[in-house]
Amino acid sequence: MTRTDSKLYDQLNVRFKLDALVAFLSSKKVPRHSHSIFYYTGGVAMFLFVVQVCSGILLLMYYKGSADSAFESVRYIMSEVPFGWLIRDIHSWSANLMILFVFIHMFAVFFTKAYRFPRELTWFSGILLLFLSLGFGFSGYLLPWNELAFFATKVGTDIVGAVPLIGEPLLEFLRGSEDVTATTLSRFFGIHVAILPGLFVLILSMHLLFVQRQGMSEPPRWKDLPESEKSYTPFFPDFLLRDFALWSAVLAVVAVLAVLSPWELGLKADPFTSAPAGIKPEWYFMFMFQTLKYIPAHVMSIEGEILGILMFGLGGLLWALVPVFDRDGSRKRWSRFVRLVGLIVVLYIIALTILGYTST
Amino acid sequence: MIDRRSFLDWLLGGTVFAGLAAILYPAARYLEPQEIPEAAISSLKVGTIEDFPLDSGTIFKFGRKPGLLIHDADGKFRAFHATCTHLSCVVQYRKDMGAIYCACHNGRFDINGKNISGPPPRPLEEFDVHLKGNEVYVSLRG
């Protein structure tokens, strides 16, 4: 440290007790073992969220959230505004990578059993963050007001409406009218740029606070290990520097994808044209969408859609409650069974996603 | 007799509840979809016979909803609400299939609007079609 730095440090330290913070940072450590790489996944998701906030705010300078001008404004961003195409493509690519990493992070936590005592609330807040991320993707998809997004949103909100009890009010809240209309676009816009960012930052702060208070989880088998055989990486500066290096690499990947593979805009939405072929949801909804296709229209007088929604609702609830089922003291057999179920879930999601893109 | 303490608890709880209700009720009402007044139409001129080639389908606006007018190969007119009974996509007439088709999930309806394959659970709602001279009118059924 240079003299001026330390002087500044001293001045601040008297006022804000920085020593306590430094002591905290230097005692924070990250376990080192064969799955240590999973400790980076949450940080990448968080970094991509920051990219979304920055690129999203830039888009806001030109984007117009109304049915008359949304499509034209996105076209204007892409063709007239210097580097507008880049900002839009970064926002689109980074959105997809963010959701991918949120999923990877969740499965990493699941398979390392990091959700167990005392981290149950960290898991629950993470599940909320996953839902908020999906909400970001769903609401953002409609904003360019193109044909594909228009019909995909009609279908998506109709499915929401089929949920027993809460479906109908939720559908009305989302659409703001009987159908997907200009009102829906305004609402999705407000949800996308105000409601979700506010909620997300709030819950992310709690999530991070929990992680900081409890430290990184250690693998269950470390419990019986003597101290001498455990090894750690100091968080500050070692782990943090690696975080930064990885984030730079991720940013480079986003930039390359944005340049090499631009996002299409397609045709402007028109409620009075027939739906074109190829209506599909974003890839992270594909496994559910594809499942619905395999359920017959009626199963014992229940509509197929409703049955599918109930199944996914129940499955999602059980998944969210895993810290309740699989506790620290759970028997080994049960613990392995939970892991097996997780593995089946991952394989199912991958298989149906692939089917969704390959079957006709 | 309730004691003083539980009375105060009750009072406080009631106040908080009333306060929340006073905030949430207007917010919920604010978010409810507005009834957009619409000149209730029951009948509409969609064009003249020459506008619709034989064996083709045309989307028309019926108020705020899309309709589908089919002029079939035999020269007969039929009209349906174009909103798919599955998940609300807008359907189309496909002459290669001789059927009404929904591209969203490959739903099919026959020329009378009856759901024949794919996920749609119900037939399409039908309009009445009248000809006045060479003008084509559709009107709500019933």
Ligand code: HEM
């Ligand atoms: C404060 C945060 C954010 C702001 C202010 C913001 C703003 C915007 C704006 C103005 C648009 C319309 C422009 C366009 O369609 O290109 C948009 C689109 C979009 N946003 Fe965001 N956004 C934010 C965060 C996010 C996040 C976290 C995600 C996903 C995880 C996301 C996903 C999307 C998607 C998928 C689109 C559609 C992209 C397209 O097709 O052009 N956004 N966003």
Ligand code: FES
């Ligand atoms: S919306 Fe028409 S088949 Fe699904």
